[in-house]
Amino acid sequence: MATTERWRVVLRELRDAIRSGEYQPGERLPTVDDLMERYSMTSRPAVQKVLAALASEGLVVTVHRRGSYVREYSPIDWHPGAFEHRTSRRDIEGAGQDAWAADVAAQGRVPRQEIVVETAPAPDSIAARLDLARGTEVAVRRRLRLVDDTPFQTADSYYPLWVAEGTPIMSPGDIAIPGGLMAAAGHPQVRFRDEIVVRMPDPDEQARLSLPPGTPVAEHTRTGFNSSKRPVRVIVTIAPGDRHRIIYEVSGQ
């Protein structure tokens, strides 16, 4: 079962060395010549095959003429199953902050958000989730979320106008309201349906999030329902794989 081709053995050893932290994020790997010597390989193409495999696994990034580097990887834990509660809890650090920002700050990192508010026709997938006719205008809050000044995720929230109009939802900028925006708008949510699709980014996402080649993303779509079971908000979050660990706590009873 186990193959013993030399390059596969070296691939496994280098992968383990990266995962165990022997080579640190951002560190340059030894040159091809050094790797040949260190791992007793006689074939240069075999070493290059190892490096190409590590790159395609997303563990290293190869920079033309400069070498191969261990990908920077200091992800945040993202708690979509919990974060909406936090703004209403006064006992934790960051209560009153935006919920995502509080989650990030609790991990000792520095959150920042760039927010644009507009009204626009709902994309079809959003209209369907909000029980709206195709092309209906909705309020949109588009967020670029940065951690330690690095773009970490985009999160665009869509609201039917019957929910958003005349409420703080339409206010531009980063507004923090204890209890959350939806409660302030008179539509507290009682249930979420989260859908996660894993895919490669499109070129716009790649640019907006400064993604190195070969970085997949989670497209996380949350539909929120009010106590009358009506959908009142959809958030689409694009979360790059190298910057997030997504955590759900599930009650088994």
Place this chain on the structure above:
Amino acid sequence: MATTERWRVVLRELRDAIRSGEYQPGERLPTVDDLMERYSMTSRPAVQKVLAALASEGLVVTVHRRGSYVREYSPIDWHPGAFEHRTSRRDIEGAGQDAWAADVAAQGRVPRQEIVVETAPAPDSIAARLDLARGTEVAVRRRLRLVDDTPFQTADSYYPLWVAEGTPIMSPGDIAIPGGLMAAAGHPQVRFRDEIVVRMPDPDEQARLSLPPGTPVAEHTRTGFNSSKRPVRVIVTIAPGDRHRIIYEVSGQ
């Protein structure tokens, strides 16, 4: 803000045509010559750039000398937040089946599992989650899960021996026990902690799941706790992005 380079416009149009189903999964796209004519492009490299971008987004697969095909995409909805309950519910189709199989069958698809049971030293990440010393032997149930005879995911369950020994957990093959294996073993779980990491597959995973190049995976790690808050099981599932939509229902209260 919007770029109007011709190839980007064509990329957007072709992407929309694929997402809307105008080009069906498995269908061959028009040839480069046909695309040049259809989209009034004069540059062959520009068309090739469009196709390369679609391939890197995972929307098309290019087969040497044969052309570009829309990637097959008939994913299942996977409900990690719900599936463990199903085997104990007698009112739904498939109760008594393995929980995952019941979930798949309820979607009109045909589930099948290849299962191997063994004892082996726990990988470090598993030992840590199970509160075991490094290298402690654990029971492992390794599953390759197929849908309509296509490999869809691998799911490897790890159990401390104090949980597994002398129970049906150690039985080989696909065992379906109403209420589930863990309850039968005397360790019903009351809480799960799920961690999802999005990454590119390693070559072994790529081979085991027959993944086309450029297909990212979700690595889904579930740790289950019993009523004494002790970890009693870890499942690591590798779910390719092109075969799954991961669904969580979250109570907002």
